Amino acid sequence: MSTPLVEAVETVEAPDAPARRRRGWRSPSFLVGAALLLAVLALALVSLLWSPYGLDHTDPTARLAGPSPQHWAGTDRLGRDQFTQLMLGARTAMWIGLASVAVAFVIGVPLGLLAAAAGRLAENAVVGVIDIVIAFPTLLLAMLLVTVYGASTAVAISAIGIGVSAEVARLTRISASRVFTQDYVLAARTCGTGPLMILVRHVLPNIWHTLLVQAALAFGVAVIAEASLSYLGLGTPPPAPSWGRMLQEAQSTVSVAPWNVLLPGLAVAVTVVGVNLLGDGLREVLDPQLRQERQAGER
Amino acid sequence: MLSYLIRRVAWLIGSLFVAGSAVFFLLRVLPGDPAVTLLAVGSSPDQIDAIRHQLGTDRPVLAQYGHWLGDLATGNLGDSLFTQLPVLDQIAGRLPVTVPLALSAFVLSIIVAVPIGVFAAVRRRGLLGVAVSTLAQLGIALPIFWVGIMVVWLVAVQWRALPPGGFPRTGWQDPGAAIQSLVLPVATLTIAQGSVLVRYVRSATLDVLSQEYVRTARSLGYSLPRALWRHGPRNGAATVVQILGILLASSLLGTVVIESVFALPGLGSLLLASVKARDLPIVQGTVFLMTATVLVVGLVVDVVQRLVDPRLRGSA
Amino acid sequence: MTVLETTGLTITLDGQPLVRDVSLSLAARDRVGLIGESGSGKSLTALALLGLLPPGMRTSGRILIDGEDHLGAPDRRWRRVRGRTVSIVFQEPLTALDPLMPVGRQIAGPLRLHQGLNRSDAERRAIEWCDRVHLPDPARLVRALPHELSGGQRQRVALAMALACRPRVLIADEPTTALDVTVQAQILTLLDELIEETGVGLLFISHDLPVVAGLARHLLVMRTGRLVESGPVDDVLRRPRSGYARQLVASAAQVTRLARPSVHGEYR
Numbered sequence: 001m002s003t004p005l006v007e008a009v010e011t012v013e014a015p016d017a018p019a020r021r022r023r024g025w026r027s028p029s030f031l032v033g034a035a036l037l038l039a040v041l042a043l044a045l046v047s048l049l050w051s052p053y054g055l056d057h058t059d060p061t062a063r064l065a066g067p068s069p070q071h072w073a074g075t076d077r078l079g080r081d082q083f084t085q086l087m088l089g090a091r092t093a094m095w096i097g098l099a100s101v102a103v104a105f106v107i108g109v110p111l112g113l114l115a116a117a118a119g120r121l122a123e124n125a126v127v128g129v130i131d132i133v134i135a136f137p138t139l140l141l142a143m144l145l146v147t148v149y150g151a152s153t154a155v156a157i158s159a160i161g162i163g164v165s166a167e168v169a170r171l172t173r174i175s176a177s178r179v180f181t182q183d184y185v186l187a188a189r190t191c192g193t194g195p196l197m198i199l200v201r202h203v204l205p206n207i208w209h210t211l212l213v214q215a216a217l218a219f220g221v222a223v224i225a226e227a228s229l230s231y232l233g234l235g236t237p238p239p240a241p242s243w244g245r246m247l248q249e250a251q252s253t254v255s256v257a258p259w260n261v262l263l264p265g266l267a268v269a270v271t272v273v274g275v276n277l278l279g280d281g282l283r284e285v286l287d288p289q290l291r292q293e294r295q296a297g298e299r
Numbered sequence: 300m301l302s303y304l305i306r307r308v309a310w311l312i313g314s315l316f317v318a319g320s321a322v323f324f325l326l327r328v329l330p331g332d333p334a335v336t337l338l339a340v341g342s343s344p345d346q347i348d349a350i351r352h353q354l355g356t357d358r359p360v361l362a363q364y365g366h367w368l369g370d371l372a373t374g375n376l377g378d379s380l381f382t383q384l385p386v387l388d389q390i391a392g393r394l395p396v397t398v399p400l401a402l403s404a405f406v407l408s409i410i411v412a413v414p415i416g417v418f419a420a421v422r423r424r425g426l427l428g429v430a431v432s433t434l435a436q437l438g439i440a441l442p443i444f445w446v447g448i449m450v451v452w453l454v455a456v457q458w459r460a461l462p463p464g465g466f467p468r469t470g471w472q473d474p475g476a477a478i479q480s481l482v483l484p485v486a487t488l489t490i491a492q493g494s495v496l497v498r499y500v501r502s503a504t505l506d507v508l509s510q511e512y513v514r515t516a517r518s519l520g521y522s523l524p525r526a527l528w529r530h531g532p533r534n535g536a537a538t539v540v541q542i543l544g545i546l547l548a549s550s551l552l553g554t555v556v557i558e559s560v561f562a563l564p565g566l567g568s569l570l571l572a573s574v575k576a577r578d579l580p581i582v583q584g585t586v587f588l589m590t591a592t593v594l595v596v597g598l599v600v601d602v603v604q605r606l607v608d609p610r611l612r613g614s615a
Numbered sequence: 616m617t618v619l620e621t622t623g624l625t626i627t628l629d630g631q632p633l634v635r636d637v638s639l640s641l642a643a644r645d646r647v648g649l650i651g652e653s654g655s656g657k658s659l660t661a662l663a664l665l666g667l668l669p670p671g672m673r674t675s676g677r678i679l680i681d682g683e684d685h686l687g688a689p690d691r692r693w694r695r696v697r698g699r700t701v702s703i704v705f706q707e708p709l710t711a712l713d714p715l716m717p718v719g720r721q722i723a724g725p726l727r728l729h730q731g732l733n734r735s736d737a738e739r740r741a742i743e744w745c746d747r748v749h750l751p752d753p754a755r756l757v758r759a760l761p762h763e764l765s766g767g768q769r770q771r772v773a774l775a776m777a778l779a780c781r782p783r784v785l786i787a788d789e790p791t792t793a794l795d796v797t798v799q800a801q802i803l804t805l806l807d808e809l810i811e812e813t814g815v816g817l818l819f820i821s822h823d824l825p826v827v828a829g830l831a832r833h834l835l836v837m838r839t840g841r842l843v844e845s846g847p848v849d850d851v852l853r854r855p856r857s858g859y860a861r862q863l864v865a866s867a868a869q870v871t872r873l874a875r876p877s878v879h880g881e882y883r
């Protein structure tokens with residue numbers, strides 16, 4: 001990217017910056033992503049008040065039935081309504097996704113900031129720990145924890161949260177150290193501003209949008225991880241429904257009721273594509289600098 | 300370079316030590332007595348004591364820790380709680396399934412995804428380029444086991460072209476049957492890994508394309524593909540090596556889920572069965588070995604990266 | 616004979632004009648300076664002359680190269696003139712060169728591309744070119760990587776690369792801006808020498824009036840995408856007609872006055 005180009009773009013764009021920001025919210029990735037995610041969220045929220053059938057309701061007369069007015073998404077081999085399961089599964093996915101991301105950020109962000117703010121030695125130590133946790137995949141961590149504590153929602157959340165926290169810490173450290181080496185931070189330091197004040201005044205305002213985008217992406221990772229764990233029988237135990245377990249149960253009947261496989265898989269995909277698009281959109285909306293760089297950098 | 304290598308190996312040994320310790324402390328020191336959780340409710344105190352003795356949890360924690368580290372250093376991972384067979388032997392018995400599965404998916408996804416990723420970058424504004432990127436994005440968002448089930452449904456159930464799962468009892472004695480039963484798992488893993496790789500290669504290529512030296516090459520009369528060919532391989536190599544490292548590690552881990560989808564008797568299903576049976580020694584041994592593999596791959600990646608990028612060689 | 620000529624060149628992005636109605640012409644041995652503040656559109660003009668504008672930017676007008684209009688021409692036709700008829704040297708030689716390719720091979724590349732030389736012939740010519748741009752120990756230096764050279768040496772390599780296939784017009788886009796003042800002077804001397812030797816026509820782009828005035832015979836002044844003044848260097852310097860050119864000349868004169876004692880005294 002050449003400096004003149006950036007300047008050229010700036011001179012054109014600068015006068016109507018607010019207009020551009022408004023246009024940013026209309027970014028197609030952002031809108032489509034938000035719509036997909038809201039649909040899944042709505043499914044989860046509505047299930048708190050209403051679902052076509054109760055969680056335990058089985059219909060012995062309609063086992064492995066195809067989609068019908070009574071059962072919009074068909075039934076499984078026990079005669080349970082698949083749409084009900086799907087709605088309640090959305091709740092599980094949203095809840096575990098959010099909680100894991102929260103765990104990941106509570107661990108990862110302070111760790112990353114500490115590494116960026118502290119001296120070289122502390123930074124190396126934290127980087128080392130991050131490297132090892134990254135090498136230690138979420139799935140294996142979950143398996144260790146399940147072996148000792150048995151499968152539970154808490155174990156799934158902790159395993160996914162810790163697994164994702166490494167990436168959060170890595171990103172926080174990198175973006176925060178970039179801010180720490182800026183001239184204006186150096187200037188603030190020479191004026192005697194304490195590290196905490198620098199953190200609040202300079203670092204956080206400059207990295208929060210990066211972290212927000214990361215949170216969206218981490219949410220997608222967590223949803224897939226949750227589905228994988230429950231597929232393997234290591235996630236939220238029955239009777240709480242989960243998309244992963246729906247798939248595991250549907251696999252054995254795939255030859256007679258293939259539609260039971262389709263919907264839960266699509267639900268996971270819609271959620272993950274939704275948050276990924278939302279993340280891309282957020283990046284464009286929140287980081288005008290990146291937007292300009294991208295425009296100028298494309299040739 | 301030599302001093303770097305020595306430092307890097309020392310770092311690896313340190314990481315292995317930390318990973319080994321983490322496995323140990325996660326399993327032993329967190330609240331809860333493994334021996335109690337292992338047994339069904341209502342087991343007699345004698346049974347609990349017997350398990351404790353076998354696990355070594357009747358000894359002080361530090362002694363157990365020292366013992367575990369010593370065992371790791373000498374390559375002894377203990378015996379299974381249930382079969383009493385050495386953990387290492389059990390793991391070795393599963394490798395003929397897992398290693399071919401992981402490696403062929405790894406190689407295949409490189410062959411398929413690298414050209415597609417480069418294409419998607421060069422044609423990123425074209426219809427086909429956008430379509431490829433979108434498909435890759437979808438491939439990443441879909442759970443791998445869902446892809447597996449769909450593949451089984453289509454190829455094994457609808458077309459009856461290949462077995463839906465399992466592996467010949469005789470193993471590789473009948474190579475034809477063994478290969479047949481690996482085709483679908485490898486294909487599934489390749490779809491998943493390939494999607495990730497397409498995204499990585501695309502963004503690495505875009506990165507090279509946005510460099511000023513590519514503009515220089517074009518200003519001298521090179522076409523975009525020729526400029527990419529002239530500058531891409533040497534400048535993208537370091538990134539590609541890193542991506543391949545990640546890919547190799549995730550192919551290995553992907554086998555855990557894939558083996559479950561296709562009922563393959565590999566390392567992943569050994570691990571899963573042991574987790575469900577709470578066979579502690581096998582779980583900790585397998586997890587440690589997998590983590591160690593990931594760490595070793597990381598070392599190889601770092602060293603190769605330094606070899607291909609002379610700018611890194613100079614810096615400490 | 617005119618090699619490169621534009622008439623009414625206009626560049627727009629999203630309907631916003633960035634460069635408006637620029638007309639200029641260059642023949643062999645011409646020395647034209649294009650001066651303007653950053654963001655005035657001079658670099659975009661340079662890129663447009665080679666058909667290398669970023670996608671999304673639209674051009675209108677005419678770009679005649681050897682009498683043929685190249686505006687909107689397919690890349691295939693542009694490739695025939697790039698490096699062979701018109702070449703460019705960019706501002707920052709560190710990023711304009713491939714960091715991982717020995718500089719000799721980078722100079723040899725266009726020779727092999729356009730003149731079909733084999734590898735060893737091209738490398739020999741690369742060594743000759745290193746000599747012509749006064750790089751020390753050319754036979755050894757061609758094997759060096761860009762980061763092993765100094766900034767001035769890198770810009771000499773970039774010049775050798777741009778001139779290797781004997782183009783008739785060289786566009787130099789702020790070629791000395793990223794360099795130390797002393798090195799800057801050396802590169803300007805080299806440019807002067809190469810123009811005399813090869814007869815290449817020069818379009819020298821800069822924001823620095825004294826630098827341009829030292830090398831160019833004709834001066835174009837650009838502001839907010841328009842040419843506001845055009846004429847022989849001496850005329851523009853003595854009798855600037857536009858308000859902007861008057862400002863430029865006045866501030867350059869002031870800087871020169873301020874700097875004079877140190878130029879003759881111990882400067883640096």
